[in-house]
Each structure stands twice: as C-alpha cells, then as structure tokens.
Amino acid sequence: MMRRWLLVLVLLATPALGDESLVSGVSQDLIQITSNYTGSDIVVFGDVEEQKNATGRDIVVVVRGPDSVLTVRRRDRVAGVWINHDAASLTGMPAYYYLASSRPLSEIGQAATLARDGIGLASLQPDTVHAHHDVEPFRQAALRLMTSEGLYREVPQGVEFLSETLFRAHVPVPAGVTRGQYDVEVYLIRNGAVVSAQSTPLFIDQTGLERRLYNWAHDQAFGYGLAAVVMALLMGWISSVVFRRPT
Amino acid sequence: MEIYLPIAEMSVHWMVILGMGFGVGFLSGLFGVGGGFLLTPLLVFYGIPSTVAVATTLSHITASSISGALAQWRKRAIDFTMAGVMLGGGFFGTVFGVWLFALMRRAGQMDLVVSLSYVLLLGAVGGLMLNESWVSLRTARSGGPPPVRPVNHVWIHGLPLRLRFRQSRLYISIIPPVLIGFLVGTLSAIMGIGGGFIIVPAMIYLLRMPTNVVIGTSLVQIIGITALTTLLQATSNYSVDILLAAMLIAGGVVGAQFGVRAGGKLRGEQIRFLMALLVLAVCAGLLWGLVVPPSDFYTLQLGT
Numbered sequence A: 001m002m003r004r005w006l007l008v009l010v011l012l013a014t015p016a017l018g019d020e021s022l023v024s025g026v027s028q029d030l031i032q033i034t035s036n037y038t039g040s041d042i043v044v045f046g047d048v049e050e051q052k053n054a055t056g057r058d059i060v061v062v063v064r065g066p067d068s069v070l071t072v073r074r075r076d077r078v079a080g081v082w083i084n085h086d087a088a089s090l091t092g093m094p095a096y097y098y099l100a101s102s103r104p105l106s107e108i109g110q111a112a113t114l115a116r117d118g119i120g121l122a123s124l125q126p127d128t129v130h131a132h133h134d135v136e137p138f139r140q141a142a143l144r145l146m147t148s149e150g151l152y153r154e155v156p157q158g159v160e161f162l163s164e165t166l167f168r169a170h171v172p173v174p175a176g177v178t179r180g181q182y183d184v185e186v187y188l189i190r191n192g193a194v195v196s197a198q199s200t201p202l203f204i205d206q207t208g209l210e211r212r213l214y215n216w217a218h219d220q221a222f223g224y225g226l227a228a229v230v231m232a233l234l235m236g237w238i239s240s241v242v243f244r245r246p247t
Numbered sequence B: 001m002e003i004y005l006p007i008a009e010m011s012v013h014w015m016v017i018l019g020m021g022f023g024v025g026f027l028s029g030l031f032g033v034g035g036g037f038l039l040t041p042l043l044v045f046y047g048i049p050s051t052v053a054v055a056t057t058l059s060h061i062t063a064s065s066i067s068g069a070l071a072q073w074r075k076r077a078i079d080f081t082m083a084g085v086m087l088g089g090g091f092f093g094t095v096f097g098v099w100l101f102a103l104m105r106r107a108g109q110m111d112l113v114v115s116l117s118y119v120l121l122l123g124a125v126g127g128l129m130l131n132e133s134w135v136s137l138r139t140a141r142s143g144g145p146p147p148v149r150p151v152n153h154v155w156i157h158g159l160p161l162r163l164r165f166r167q168s169r170l171y172i173s174i175i176p177p178v179l180i181g182f183l184v185g186t187l188s189a190i191m192g193i194g195g196g197f198i199i200v201p202a203m204i205y206l207l208r209m210p211t212n213v214v215i216g217t218s219l220v221q222i223i224g225i226t227a228l229t230t231l232l233q234a235t236s237n238y239s240v241d242i243l244l245a246a247m248l249i250a251g252g253v254v255g256a257q258f259g260v261r262a263g264g265k266l267r268g269e270q271i272r273f274l275m276a277l278l279v280l281a282v283c284a285g286l287l288w289g290l291v292v293p294p295s296d297f298y299t300l301q302l303g304t
Helices: A003-013 A111-116 A136-148 A210-217 A221-242 B014-031 B036-046 B050-074 B082-108 B110-143 B175-193 B196-206 B211-236 B242-263 B269-290
Strands: A023-028 A032-034 A040-049 A055-062 A067-078 A079-095 A097-101 A152-156 A160-161 A168-171 A180-189 A194-205 B003-006 B009-014 B161-165 B170-173 B298-302
Touching: A023 A180, A023 A194, A040 A055, A040 A180, A055 A136, A055 A160, A079 A136, A079 B082, A079 B110, A079 B269, A136 A152, A136 B298, A160 B242, A168 B082, A194 A210, A210 A221, A221 B050, A221 B110, A221 B211, A221 B242, B003 B014, B003 B242, B009 B014, B014 B036, B014 B050, B014 B242, B014 B269, B036 B050, B036 B110, B036 B269, B050 B082, B050 B110, B050 B175, B050 B211, B050 B242, B082 B110, B082 B161, B082 B175, B082 B211, B110 B175, B110 B196, B110 B269, B170 B175, B175 B196, B175 B211, B196 B211
Parallel strands: A032 A194, A097 A152
Antiparallel strands: A023 A040, A040 A168, A055 A097, A055 A180, A067 A079, A067 B298, A160 A168, A180 A194, B003 B009, B161 B170
16 A cells, blocks of 8 residues: 555656656545445546557556455355365455556556556455465455456546546446445556556445444444334334234 | 345345345235245345344344234224233243354354244244145045044143133143243244244134134234244344345235135135245255255354
C-alpha cells in the first residue's frame, strides 16, 4: 500500500518537461450501498499529456478492493462423503480486482514486467499463507473461483480511446462486493514499461438503514438479538389476532 | 425489487423471500411443525450463507409457534413446569450448540456438519413417520383396530430427582426432560430448527405425557429454545439478519393460516404420510449433495 503511494508521488512529482504523463479521474469517489443496490458502474477517464505517438502506448485501469483473507478449501472423498479436507488461508489478496486495458495484456508487455507493478490477475500473490502443503494449486483455485463469482476480472479492450489521447473505461461494481477503501489505479505504459501512474481512492460503504442495522448488530448485539426475538413474537401474535376466526 | 440484506451482505429479491416464508409457513400450518428443517436448506440453496440461514430461520419458527401456543394457553393445555425443566436443559444445549457452531465454522466443516445432521435426523424421523403412517393408513382402510405399541419405560421411573408435573399428571425424574431439552437445544443451534419433530415423539413415547398437553408444552419449549438461540447467535456469531427475518415472518404467518385451513381437510395419518414423504425428499436431496462428486473440488470463502 505505502509502496504504491510512494510510486505515485514520485511519478507525479517529476514530470520533466516534454515527458509523457497521465491525468485521470473517477466519476465517483464514494459508492453507497442502499437497500435497493443491485450494482453500478463507475467511469474512469483520463488524458495522456505530451503524447509522443499513439502506437506502442497503452492504458491499463485497475480497480482493486480492500485486502482480505481468502480461505480456499479442497474437498476429498472420505468414507463416501465429500468433505473439506485441506485448506489454505491466503492473506493480502484483494476482495475485488477489475482490470481494463487498451489491448490484451500479453500484447502490452511481458507478464513478469507488468507483474512487478501489480498489473494482471496472474500477479496477485498472497502476503502470507497458512497451509501445510504446496500453495500454488490453492492460489490458482482462488483466482479461478473469484473470477467465476465476478469478483476478479480482466477485460482486454476495456479501455476505449475517444481521441488520440483521451480514454475512458467503465468499471462495474457489483452488488455484494466487500465494503471499504478501493484503489483506482491508472497506468500509462509505453513499450511494456510503466511510464506514468495515478491512484485515486474510492470508498464503498453501506448507508442508511442497512448501515445502521449492521452497526447495531455488531455494537449492541444483545439488544439487537432481543429486538429480533421481540419482533418475531409480536408479528406472530399480531397475525394470530388478525386471522383469528370469529367464534 | 431487490433488497440488500445488511448481515448476509447480499441482495435478494423480496418476492422470493416472502414466497419462501409463505410456502414454509403453509407447510408448517398444514403439518403442525415449525418448518425449520425446510427453511434452512431452502435459504442455503438460494445462496444465503449457511451461518446466517441457520441463525435467522429461528426467528421464523418463534413467530410461527406463538399463535399456536396462545391458542393452547387459552385452553389451559400447557404444562409450564415441564416446559421450564426442559428449557433448563435447553439453555445449556444451546450454549453448547452455539459454541460448537463457532468451532465448526472456524474449521471449515460447518456445511458438512449441517448436512450430515440433517441427513441422519431427517432420514430417521422420516423413516419412522412413513412406517407409522403407512401402517395406520392400511388399518384405517381395512377397518381393523389400530395396533397397540408395546412400550416399556421402567428405567425412566427408576431415576432420582423426581418432580411432580401436575398438568401432565406425572411424577417422574427431571433427568430425561433435561436431557431431551439439552439435545434439542444443541440441534437448534447447529441446524436452525425448533425441534418439534423430536420433542413431540419424545414427550409422547418417552415421557408418556398425555397428548392434550403435548402440543402446547412443546410449542412453549420451541419458542423458548428458538428465542434463546437467536439471542446467542446474535451475540456470539453476529449472524442474525433482522431484515431477512422480518420478510420471512411476514410471508410465514400468512402462509401458516392457509396451511391450517388446508390441514383441516385431511386426516391425521394422511398428513403424517405426506409429511414423511417431504422429510425424506429433503433428506435425499441433501444426501445427494454429499455423495455426488462436486463439480469443483475447491471452495472459497472470503475471510477466515
């Protein structure tokens, strides 16, 4: 996290005259999840300043969710029944990862070079792992499962150029994403190397009734539980009064 | 309209949830059971995390049991001493169950434990019920007298700590009711059931309580257990979703009224026969999920 901010600061602070650099913005810096939230889109846009030429220049947009722990379990057959047998906890993996690029990553540059800047699903590595065995199959499974749940995604050609220098990308924020601070990162890449980068925070939070209920359930768990019980008793009682057959 | 559930942290369609509440409420009114054994698997199947499903279903059972309990109370058909003694055991059972629940969740075996307990319990209860109702259906058709069950429970009367249960006209040891309460409390916390289909047979065949107080007393016991488990799940696992509960109950209490009316048109053994088929169908479905090779050998969980 710190490292990434330093990188951004350095890149922003030293735009030597005549060098290519990047200006970008996000349509929203706060997404509030309300009771009827079914997912939405944010738009990431920007402009390449002092562009040398349009060929060999690429834009990659990465939206990265808060770090979280992914617990992957493998099922094995024991006594005829499939049970969770081995498990691995991968920490420091993003809860959401969406990558849009102007071309397929394989055409933009070498995977190893891009991975150094954290570009590409394949670059996602856990900080620490709690497991007693080879972790790689579990990491692969995590990537695959997160992808199938729509939480990890790479979209080649997800960045569209509106003019020679002006670009735009739509990033979906599906319902059911983890709340917290997201990072919207935009990379300007020339000949496979990052020449400019920008990072903007994006906050996703519950709001309104949902937020209050969530806080209530965690801060005053006993009162919340009691309220759930009383609500059930009241609703049951009211229904028996309403529906009581006239005698 | 989609509604975002704050604890389950997912969006659901309110019609689906109301419909599930209504359907299960209808069946519970028809069969005179809480319906937890149907609702919990149904919610899990819809994608609600099993921890939330187990904890939230309990509120639904509390609500659907209260109107029956009130009706029995008006008829003075509740043995509060017996309910109190069973709840005493039930309290420790739920504490134990919630602890076990948290332990299993950390070990990643929650789904397995829930499914296995369901398969075993539903298989046993469904099998017994099918057999019993089939026999009485056959005898009802042939017009013969119902078979008399030879029951021998001398050992229960030899236990110490005897207490007089006036309403049930019993003078027995408190150990069996406490143990039954403990067992049901544990199952309630793990499986999200009220346990009516265990308590009622246990009261009739084990404790030999008169049938006219069994329904009311078991309902009081169920309300007590589910209320207690809801509280414990809310404080230790934060897994009660009050918005989900409200929608389920709203559908459930209406469904139950229709179920009760439909139930009046069927004979007792017919109802039990249908119920046995339903129980066995749920059991078979869960068993299928356990033994069939999964399409993906890996599962993923966000968080520890």
